[in-house]
Amino acid sequence: MVKVMLWGSLAALAEGKPELEIEAKNIKQLLQRLAEDHPGLKPVLEKGVSVSIDGMMYNDAWFEEISSENEICILPRIEGG
Amino acid sequence: MGKQDRDFKAVGTRPLRPDGVEKVTGRAKFGADLSAPGMLVGRFLRSPHAHARIRSIDTSKAAALPGVKAVVTGDSFDITKVSSGNHDTLANVMARDKALYEGHAVAAIAAISVSIARKALKLIEVDYEVLPHVTDVDEAMAADAPLLHENMFTANLTPKPTKPSNIANFYEFGHGDIEAGFAKADVIIERSFKTAATHQGYIEPHACLANMTQDGQGELWCCTQGHFMVRNVCADLMGMEISKLRVTASEIGGGFGGKTTVFIDPVALMLSKLAGKPVKIVMSREEVFKASGPTSSTSMRIKIGATNDGRLTACEGEFNYQGGAYADSPVQFGAMSAFACYDLEHVKTVGYDVAANRPKNVAYRAPGAPMAAFAVESVMAEMADRLGLDQLEFRLKNAATEGTRSSYGPTYNSVGLTETIKAAQSHDHYSAPLGANQGRGIASGFWFNFGGQTAVSLNVQEDGTVNVTVGTPDIGGSRASMGLMVAEELGIEYDNIRCIIADTSSLGYNDVTDGSRTTFSSGLALINAAKDAKAKMCARAARIWDIPAEAVEWKDGCVQPAGANAGEFEPMSFAEIAANADNTGGPIAGHHEINASGAGVSFGTHMVDVEVDPDTGYVKILRYTVVQDAGKAVHPAYVEGQYQGGAVQGIGWALNEEYIYGEDGRLQNAGFLDYRMPVASDLPMIDTVIVEVPNPGHPYGVRGVGETSIVPPMAAIANAVSQAAGVRMTELPMSPPRVLKAMDDAKGG
Structure with a gap:
């Protein structure tokens, strides 16, 4: 199980829970199971998010491994200028 | 100032820029410099109304x-064949049912000359139903x-919500118990701020040349920060297969984020397809x-x-950002980054992304x-003054450090x-005396940075030189940085490397080249491509010596036996191995494809001295110092x-730049x-201090540097002007009339 933190307004779409426990070994499984367990998150996750693992930002990185040792945050997809 | 012990040879040096001669002699090819035989000119008809329903368009006479x-x-x-993610882009490229802002494209013409194109545009009849409009963010949020x-x-x-509104998105970030946090405070300051919309102000207008052929293939030359993005979006809008459209990025005369989408390119392609000839479009400054x-x-409360x-x-912060006709504001990044500089137990930000009748x-x-x-650091400055504390102290x-949980979620590693801040404290600027009507302002700032998809190629030529091929347009000197990193990794001279x-x-x-990602991610990919090439060159040398590949090693740009048992051979240079490529297996190249991660966040602290003319409100920038962490400056x-x-750019944003709209919703100042x-005569020399706290996510410690510098x-400047004028400035730009009025109001005048 990994613990994943959701940003404030995203938590509101997951029954108000800012932190969730998910059975996932990589980002692909994490996003898939988040959407399955909390359908309110699905549109946001499908639109695209960034995943922070121990402070490092990942976009589109399905197979990045995660474990219970990692700090994982779901964030709006980081872009720039 | 730095913590890295590694001894770099090429990285950290300052060779001449590889594109310098072409640019100063006018030979560099920008978007508008391209032409093709039989080329037509493309021109747009744009809405004169801020908000109007398009009842009909009659193009027959044109x-x-x-x-x-x-x-x-x-x-x-x-549009039925366009992916939903590109619907707004298409509607912006060419209005469909409604024109949503003055200047919204409603039709385009391809003609054999500019004069005919202009004449034709006048023959297009558009029947508009003019609708009420809104351009101010607070007014757009009203019920x-x-x-x-x-x-x-x-x-x-x-x-x-059960009713539609102009508010497209809501965001909330933070942690802790905000009310409990305020209950612990001895002093609380709350203020509201407004900022005007500004333009990136790149010198080169958007320009492109499109050439669609009868077999459904297309070529496009354009100035852009991301030609792969242009290709994919245009292919989608045109209903083409991606592989049938080839896009080449021209040299670019500035982008700053403004060239990360398409405006004219799909229209040029469609005109070319319909006309059967190449079509060139160059936007006017207007x-x-x-x-x-x-x-x-924006409208903000802190x-x-x-x-x-x-x-x-x-x-705590509330951020309302006007995002134009399709509500594309970056409010989420404003709300995430607002308090990112500080170590906070209780923090909360909310953001509203608001549509209005603007581009x-x-x-x-x-x-x-x-x-x-601007809003947060203004209140921070006021708080320091109220508490009688030194601004930097x-x-x-309260500064965020390694292990701080950021205001937007993740815990920082090395930052x-x-x-x-310490570098700013020890800079002589901070202790220099100020004169009458002068003020000094301090502010810190943050940006995330990221990596992203990157593919590169590195070709070793038979004379020992190297061609490096990247797919990220060079908008800030990346070709030089790429060359330096390859030189570092291969151990050869920078002058022997050419990047395209x-x-x-x-x-x-x-x-796209954005997010301060290019030197980080293309550099990361090239370091790996160089390693790939080195491994191949080691194998070639081993075959020449007839020893196992494991028995050789790379050192200082040469291959040499890895130990005494490997045999006695003189080191074989990069150039020697390259010269024998044909006889040892053919061309030598290195490649790497990556979805780069590991970009390190970046912080900066700025100091500025200003003088305010008490009679006119004019602000003169006297001295400016930027201190920023680059990780490692390549x-x-x-x-x-x-x-x-x-x-x-921040000076312009602070003092003068703004989109000014009339009551009719039309832009009043669409020209320089x-x-x-700001121009050179408005500015002092900007002093810089490069701090180097290595990014653990990059082999050389590199962090992106392109964006943090516009944050503080x-x-x-607002803090400096407020000190000099004796009144807190809460609205941008701080143009002379606004500063004068604030001073008069403060005096009760």
């Missing part, structure tokens, strides 16, 4: 005019505001202002609590962060904010240039005469 070869309207594109989109329901709000993508105007000894107890927003350097920093006391930007058919997909001169450029950008300037 199409019948001799010399007109094609006419395009919204109906020329089949009775004119509605831009009947199907816009605020996303991420619970419960889900079109750039009215119909490209400026950044948000509340900060602190103890008497200067510890922050709670920080569709596009990114502008550290999108969303500069405005938020107050920030240092360099305290190093920038390849077209979209020559490499795998590359994300080419320090370019890094300094990024710091200086960010500061200068009336949209006042408006706040730093």
Whole structure:
């Protein structure tokens, strides 16, 4: 199980829970199971998010491994200028 | 100033820029410099109204005019075949049912000459039903505001709204108990701020040359920050297979985020397809202002609590960003970055992304962060003064460090904010005396940075030189940085390496040059491509010596036996191995494809001295110092240039630049005469200090540097002006009339 933190307004779409426990070994499984367990998150996750693992930002990185040792945050997809 | 022990040979030096001669002699090819045989000119008809329903468009007279070869309207594109993610882009490129801002394209013409194209545009008859409009962010959020989109329901709000509004998205970030935090405060300051919309102000207008052939293949030359993005979006809008469209990026005369989308390119392709000839479109400056993508105007409220000894107890912010006709504001990044500089137990930010009858927003350097920093750092300065604390000491006391949980969620690893503050403290600027009517402002700022998809290629030539091929347009000196990193990794001279930007058919997909990602991610990929080439060259040398590949090693640009048992051979140079490539297996190349991660966040601290003319309100910038963490400066001169450029753009944003709309919803200042950008004579030399706290996510410690430098300037200048004028400035730009009025109001005048 990994613990994943959701940003404030995203938590509101997951029954108000800012932190969730998910059975996932990589980002692909994490996003898939988040959407399955909390359908309110699905549109946001499908639109695209960034995943922070121990402070490092990942976009589109399905197979990045995660474990219970990692700090994982779901964030709006980081872009720039 | 740095922590890295590694002894670099090429990285950190300052060679001449590889594109310098071409650019100073006028030979560099920018978007408008390209031409093709039989080329037509493309021109747009744009809405004169801020908000209008398009009842009908009659193009028949224009199409019948001799010399007109094609006419395009919204109906020329089949939206049913366009992916939903590109619907707004298509509607912005060419209006369909409604024109949502003055300048919104409603039709386009391809003709054999400019004069015929202009004549044809006048023959197009558009029947508009003019609708009420709204351009101010607060007014657009009102319940009775004119509605831009009947199907816009605020996303991420619970419960889900039942009525449409101009608020497209809601965001909330933070942690802790904000009320408990304010209860612990000895002093609480709460203020509201507003900022005007500004434009990136790139010198080169958007330009492209499109050539569609009868077999459905296409070529496009354009100025862009991301030609792979242009290819994919245009292919989608045109209903083409991606592989049939080849896009080449021209040299670029500035982008700053504004060239991360498409405006004219799909229209040029469609006109070319219909006309059967190449079509060139170059935007006028007026079109750039009215119909490209400026950044948000904003309305913000900040509340900060602190103890008497200067510890922050709670920080709260509300950010309302006007995102243009399709609500594309970067408010989420404003709300995320607003308090990112500080170590906070209790923090909460909310953001509203608001549609208004203005051009569709596009990114502008550290999108969303500069405005938020203006508001937050203004209150931080006021708090330091109220508590009687030194500005930098107050920030240092609350600065985020390694292990701090950021205001937007993740815990920081190695970061360099305290190093920038300490460097500012020890800079002689900080202790220099000030004169009458002068003030000094301080502000810190943050940007995320990221990596992204990147593909590169490295070809070793038979004379020992190297061609490096990347897919990220060079908007800030990346070709030099690429060359330096390859030189470092291969152990050869920088002058033996030539870097080019390849077209979209020559490499795998590359994300846009944005997010301060290019030197980080293309560099990371090239370091790996160089390692790939080195491994191949080691194997070639081993075969020449007839020893196992494992028995050789790479050192100082040569292959040598790895130990005494490997045999006695003189080191074989890079050039020798390259010269024998034909006999040892053919061409030698290195490749790497990556979705780069590991970009390190970046912090900066700025100091500025100003003088305010008490009679006119005119603000003169006297002295400006940028201190920023680069991780490792690959080419320090370019890094300094990024710091200086960010500061200068921030000076313009702070003092003069603004989109001014009339009561009719039309832009009043769509030109550089009336949209006042700073010029050299307005500026002192911008001093820079490069701090180097290595990014653990990059082998050389590199962090992106392109964006953080525009985050602190408006706040730093506002703090300086407020000190000099004796009144807190809360609205941008701080133009002379606004400063004068604030001073008069403060005097009760």
